[in-house]
Amino acid sequence: MSRNKLRRFEENARMPHVVQPDFVQLSGMESFYLKDHWQEFFPAGGGPVTLELGCGAGEYTLAMARLFPDRRFIGIDKKGARLWRGARISLEEKLGNVAFLRLQGHLIDRVFGPRDQVHEIWLPFPDPQPGLSRARKRLTHPAFLERYRKFCHPDAVLHLKTDNSDLMAFTLEVIKQQQLGLFEYYSDVHRQLPEDHLLRQVITKYEAQFLSAGRIIQYVQFSLFPQNH
Ligand SMILES: C[S@@+](CC[C@H](N)C(=O)[O-])C[C@H]1O[C@@H](n2cnc3c(N)ncnc32)[C@H](O)[C@@H]1O
Numbered sequence: 689m690s691r692n693k694l695r696r697f698e699e700n701a702r703m704p705h706v707v708q709p710d711f712v713q714l715s716g717m718e719s720f721y722l723k724d725h726w727q728e729f730f731p732a733g734g735g736p737v738t739l740e741l742g743c744g745a746g747e748y749t750l751a752m753a754r755l756f757p758d759r760r761f762i763g764i765d766k767k768g769a770r771l772w773r774g775a776r777i778s779l780e781e782k783l784g785n786v787a788f789l790r791l792q793g794h795l796i797d798r799v800f801g802p803r804d805q806v807h808e809i810w811l812p813f814p815d816p817q818p819g820l821s822r823a824r825k826r827l828t829h830p831a832f833l834e835r836y837r838k839f840c841h842p843d844a845v846l847h848l849k850t851d852n853s854d855l856m857a858f859t860l861e862v863i864k865q866q867q868l869g870l871f872e873y874y875s876d877v878h879r880q881l882p883e884d885h886l887l888r889q890v891i892t893k894y895e896a897q898f899l900s901a902g903r904i905i906q907y908v909q910f911s912l913f914p915q916n917h
Contacts, residue, residue, distance in 0.1 A: 696772040700790070706775045708768065708790040714798050724801035726762070732784035735760045736841075738808040739800075741793055741827055744893060746774025748810050751890045753778065753786045764789045764796070793827060800839035807841045809912075813894040816852040828859040830866065836912055844912040845871065849887065849895070851903040859908060869911035877905040 700706045713720050727734035736759050740749045743763035753761045763786070765771040771788045778786040791799060800806055817825040824831050828848060836844070848859055863870050874880045877887050878899070887907055895905060 693769045696769045700768050700772055700775065700788075703775050703779060703788075705778065705787045706771070706790070707787060709795075709799060714791075714795050716798060719801075720799050723799055724803040726760070726787075726800065726804040729787060730760050730785055732757065732760070734805075735785070736807040737762060737805050738810065739764060739796075739806055740810040740812065741796070742811060742814045743774065743788070744770045744813075746771055746778075746788060747890055747892045748812050749786060749788075750774055750777055750781075750783070751886070752810075753783045754781075755886075757785055760785050760787075762787045762789055764791050764793070766790065766792045793832070794825075794835070797835040797838040802839055804839055805841055806836075806839055806844060808845050808847065809836060809840070810847045810849075812847075812849045812892050813851065813898070814848070814855070816850070816855040818854065823858070826855065826858065828855070828862055830862060833862070833866070833912060840912050842913055845909060846912055847907070847909050849877070849905065849907045851895075851898040851905055853904075853906070856906045856908065859910075863908070863910050867914040867916045869915040870908070871911065872907070872909040874907045875904070877907050 707722065709720055722729060726737060738752060738759060738761050740746060740763045743749055743765045746763035749761045749763035763771055763774050768790045771790060775788045811827050814827045823829055850856055881888055
């Protein structure tokens with residue numbers, strides 16, 4: 689392991705707003721200590737929670753935390769060296785409404801419960817997981833939506849931003865089949881939205897690479913729960 693990575697891991701362990709559940713805590717033998725208690729975790733107090741899953745350096749988490757001080761934001765990634773960057777910035781800026789969580793996404797329902805008031809999940813540029821055999825790993829697969837439903841608010845909303853048209857087509861099909869509410873869809877974010885829109889203001893590391901390669905960025909916002917009632 690590189691010294692740089694090691695230093696980041698050491699810093700993560702010292703930062704009070706970085707949570708890294710270990711194997712035993714996630715084993716399911718007993719409930720994770722923050723499950724249903726995230727409202728008490730933030731120095732700024734409780735409030736509606738937004739998750740950014742596969743956050744990398746947490747660009748959306750940071751931007752939204754600055755814009756909405758009354759809301760709470762948690763950046764989640766399986767790679768500690770990546771979320772370290774967002775964690776450092778939020779500490780330097782003294783953002784009391786931000787946390788970072790090192791976690792494999794499929795374990796998310798072991799860490800959050802219905803009392804945590806998760807209202808939103810952002811998925812900026814998730815790994816597209818191409819091919820049939822990997823479909824269940826897509827963060828918008830019905831199996832993932834089922835996990836999110838265990839702890840999200842009934843009005844919860846998901847945001848997917850991607851350059852991958854197969855992942856977008858897959859997600860639109862899931863939305864249709866499950867009768868979820870389709871609130872917003874842009875087939876070309878950077879042509880259809882004004883420059884000052886959040887989706888154009890926050891350009892993540894991966895988005896910058898995709899844009900310079902000439903790729904088209906799409907976005908969909910949809911309800912987590914069916915809208916057929
Ligand atoms: C393509 S990168 C995008 C990062 C960031 N959202 C951005 O736009 O720059 C995908 C990120 O998702 C993380 N990731 C992939 N699968 C994951 C999973 N199952 N659980 C948690 N994080 C995951 C990776 O470690 C990586 O940081």
